[in-house]
Amino acid sequence: MSEVLLDLQRINKIYNETSRHPVRAVKDLNLNVAQGEIVALLGSSGCGKTSTLRMIAGFEAVSSGQILIKGRPVHALAPARRNVAMAFEGYSLYPPLTVEENIAFALKSERLAKDEIRKKVAEIAHLLEIEDILERYPGSISGGQQQRASLARALIRDADLHLLDEPMGQLEPQLRALLRGRIKHFIKERGLTAILVTHDQTEANALADRIAVMEGGVLQQFDSPLHLKDRPANLFTGTFIGEPPMNVFPAQAEADGDNLKLNLADGVCLTYPASAFSDDLKARLLSSDTFVIGVRPHAVKITPGGHPAKVYANQWLGDQTHVAARFAGQTIVSVRHDRAHHAPGETIGIDLAASDLHIFAADSGRAFSHGGALA
Template identity: 55%
Template sequence: GCGKTSTLRMIAGFEDVTSGHIEVGGRVIDNLLPAERNIAMAFEGYALYPPLRVRDNIGFALLRDRQPRAEVKRQVEEIAELLEIVPALDRYPPTISAGQQQRTSLARALIRKADVFLLDEPMSQLEPQLRAVLRARLKDWLITRRMTTVFVTHDQTEAIALADRIAVMEEGVLQQFASPDELKERPANLFVASFIGEPPMNLFEARVDRSRSGLGLAVLDAGGARAFELRFDAEVAGLADGAAVHLGMRPHRLRLGDRAGAVQGTVTSHSWLGDQTHVGVEIGGTECIVVAEGEVPARLGAPIAVEVPLRAVHLFDADDGRALFHGSEAAS
């Protein structure tokens, strides 16, 4: 893995921190025992108590703190209704489904009054439709109660839907920590750019062309020959003429049309998804995806023109992948 769960375990106190410090509300906690950190965690492995009914698993921390049983019952039933596990409340963990066990673990964490909530892929066992419903409910629950939450997921759609800020990690290294909008519009490097976004960013090899004013790009085919050119009324500091770059283009920013400067290609695929159409286009030997609103009539093998607005363009260093230019910044 990339270190998502290990990061949660360090915050919770189950793994040692080798450098730096962990602060919660201005208080350093990495020298405290797990029980002293006031952190609630929903484990990926559920970690339920088999001899206890589901309702007693959920309310365990409240009962331990000697809260009135009537109030515990009210809170347990409220969170159980939110997560749709009311029918399972009087059953035991071994007798319910994996999805119900996972929601029981999540409910047990959410019912607590903690400084931080750590949720390790808390809905991975749920079917997509239920997952989408609970995702919206969970976001509302967390926001209205102002609950600081670290949510681990490998699903970028889930991350974008839930998070105020997202930490993108690769092999234990933090690649970028930013809002969902910034990750899509201003990715820090090629890894983030290709990971965030559905469909993913279209990528081409290119060279900077400064033979004329503005930003010029000679886009290369698989053999390294010039396939087509792009030119924009924008300046990019620090890019030498002939510099090798990765050119990224967001599918949702591209447009189908034949205005001046449009790139000619061939239709390779066509998927109508009801409210939008994904059109595959081969340009210079490389296939890219264009996302168009509504239904687009496009015949396989037919010629088609693609307009590339400046906002669609991202440039990355050919050697280390760091971001060099984002068209959305120049176009704003």
């Protein structure tokens, strides 16, 4: 990794600190972002991602901890003195200015030449497909257009750090898909560093180099999109990342000669050769009472000889089919890349390979293993 641009050290945010019901929005957050990196803060609403972003921008004070940008502590500075640019979820364009004036606003105060400003605005407007509304006022354009104008106003600035708060939440799916690629290219080409707050994992996957998954104010995992998927650190990330979500079942292990048996609910028993698991993992599984196994939907194989499961939904989506069935007292979803015909009510066979199992502790949710070897 190259030079660290942003460093969050043990950040806490407590709202209503002095009241009887303080709310701990962010807990002991450590995070660093390298120069030129795009990081996504991903989580559902109330997970602390927006509070974190607002603390970096300076709109919220940290309750404790330090924020360093390029090694300089900024957490006590006013927003304007941190040299960060932000695109707001609520647009916050200046109503008396046209879209063009809004976008150029920060450049004007930087005293750039007029031609230079016009060129830059034209370029970013083209990128975000808002060329035709540059002369309009914020009040007369749609929410999606306002959002893109706000995004343009942030991206055009030459700041140390660009903060993007749900930058594409108001856009239509097709436009979102198109702009994702363009925005990533724009940021990478200029070597900008960006932090993106989103609840949409497709967006995080497509844009970010690394994703910080947050829940309940706690950082769950900070890793590359690929690792989040292949090596989830705990049950939360495991089930949060991935679409459709990971199938999970409580299970108990039992040694049986050369085999290792995993007992699931409803009398379902998965039998694997003991050699499929590393020795320390086997010991761990046999010594723990219950644990949770997780299988990604694409790894759920439907084979005639498998464990019986009763289909209750079969949805063809054009490029793939989602088959949902009752299995071990729960729903199991299998993603097929062909047009599978399993009518509701039909019994299918389910096969789960040992190498596709993720195993988590039942109490803490921490990952034991991925694909047969300890995590």
